[in-house]
Every structure is written in C-alpha cells, then in structure tokens.
Amino acid sequence: DAMVIQNPRYQVTQFGKPVTLSCSQTLNHNVMYWYQQKSSQAPKLLFHYYDKDFNNEADTPDNFQSRRPNTSFCFLDIRSPGLGDAAMYLCATSWGQKNTEAFFGQGTRLTVV
Amino acid sequence: GNSVTQMEGPVTLSEEAFLTINCTYTATGYPSLFWYVQYPGEGLQLLLKATKADDKGSNKGFEATYRKETTSFHLEKGSVQVSDSAVYFCALSAGANFGNEKLTFGTGTRLTIIP
Numbered sequence: 047d048a049m050v051i052q053n054p055r056y057q058v059t060q061f062g063k064p065v066t067l068s069c070s071q072t073l074n075h076n077v078m079y080w081y082q083q084k085s086s087q088a089p090k091l092l093f094h095y096y097d098k099d100f101n102n103e104a105d106t107p108d109n110f111q112s113r114r115p116n117t118s119f120c121f122l123d124i125r126s127p128g129l130g131d132a133a134m135y136l137c138a139t140s141w142g143q144k145n146t147e148a149f150f151g152q153g154t155r156l157t158v159v
Numbered sequence: 160g161n162s163v164t165q166m167e168g169p170v171t172l173s174e175e176a177f178l179t180i181n182c183t184y185t186a187t188g189y190p191s192l193f194w195y196v197q198y199p200g201e202g203l204q205l206l207l208k209a210t211k212a213d214d215k216g217s218n219k220g221f222e223a224t225y226r227k228e229t230t231s232f233h234l235e236k237g238s239v240q241v242s243d244s245a246v247y248f249c250a251l252s253a254g255a256n257f258g259n260e261k262l263t264f265g266t267g268t269r270l271t272i273i274p
C-alpha cells in the first residue's frame with residue numbers, strides 16, 4: 047500500500063563521494079518535493095518538480111541536484127557530500143494545490159563518514 | 160513572507176491528560192492549514208487539515224479549528240495515549256501559482272506521553 051517509496055532507508059556514504067537517493071510514487075501526482083530534515087528541526091524544502099518543471103529554492107546549495115525522468119520517479123543527487131549534509135531526506139508528492147495535502151515517504155537517513 | 164510559529168517543546172504528559180499544542184501563522188491571502196505527525200524514524204503523515212476559516216479538522220481524537228481572527232490553528236486532544244508520542248508539525252500552504260504550492264512548517268513539538 048505504500049504510495050511514496052524511498053530507497054534506501056539508510057545510506058552511508060564517504061565524504062566527497064557522490065550519492066543518489068531515490069523516490070517513487072504510485073499516486074500519479076504532478077508535484078514531487080525533496081526536503082532535508084536535520085535533527086529536531088523542521089523539514090527544509092530543497093526543490094520541487096511540477097511535472098518536468100524544476101523549481102530550486104534560492105538557498106539550496108549547488109551541491110544538491112535532482113532528476114525526474116518520469117512521473118513516478120525522482121532522484122536526489124549530492125555531488126560531494128560533506129559532514130553537514132548528514133540528515134534525513136524526505137520525498138513528498140502532491141497535486142500542487144493549496145488545499146491538498148502532501149504525501150511523504152518514510153525518508154532516507156544519510157550518514158557521511 | 161509566510162511563517163508558522165509553534166509551541167516550544169518538548170511536552171511531556173501523563174496518559175489520559177488533555178493536550179494543547181499552540182500554532183499561529185502569518186500568511187498573505189487565505190492559506191490552508193495542516194497538522195502533520197512524525198513518529199520516530201519515519202516520514203511525516205497528515206494528521207488533519209482545514210482549508211478555510213472556521214473549518215475544524217479532526218482525526219484520531221485530535222482536533223484543530225482554523226481561526227482567522229487570531230491566525231491560529233491549535234491542536235487539541237481530550238485524552239492522550241502513549242501511542243500519541245511523536246513530533247507534531249503545524250504547516251500552511253498559501254496558494255501560490257498552481258503547481259508551485261509549497262508547505263511552510265513550524266519547528267515541531269516533541270510530545271512524550273508517560274503511562
């Protein structure tokens with residue numbers, strides 16, 4: 047029944063080694079979001095796609111990139127992870143209207159060693 | 160810009176106690192308001208929502224009423240259970256261009272219920 051699926055749940059990567067996190071959805075939603083959540087903080091939006099249109103938040107570091115090859119899948123690429131990038135990464139989807147909720151995946155916990 | 164201010168945590172209550180978590184917001188236009196819950200090690204789940212003034216959202220014994228006059232959306236539950244222990248996030252969505260709708264979150268309130 048899982049509707050937004052993130053893989054893997056836990057990812058350990060080396061400092062500076064590129065890493066990709068994946069997200070898939072069965073809801074056919076137009077919009078897919080990537081959030082970064084550090085311990086005891088609110089989720090922080092990195093970017094989102096409305097269909098194929100990419101929308102980057104102004105303060106998202108260039109180190110973070112995203113790809114959406116089709117409606118169902120979206121990837122988060124971290125080109126050179128630093129220790130400060132260790133966090134929970136949450137994928138979410140929605141129809142993109144203000145009165146509709148977002149559906150979140152279970153998240154990927156990224157550790158940088 | 161849009162913002163959400165949430166009651167500072169952590170909050171610790173005994174089982175069957177009454178719960179209130181305060182949430183106020185600042186937004187242009189007429190936002191939709193949400194409460195999300197996050198259990199340990201998990202993503203966020205929608206708990207309830209309200210899309211216009213005076214609407215009451217409710218789910219699993221939790222309630223919140225959209226108060227435009229006080230710009231508030233306080234979360235309440237009459238009798239909490241140990242299973243309600245989680246982090247609760249208040250959020251708003253403020254009606255940007257279609258397809259560019261984004262959630263603005265409060266900082267979260269950690270709730271612990273002791274038996």
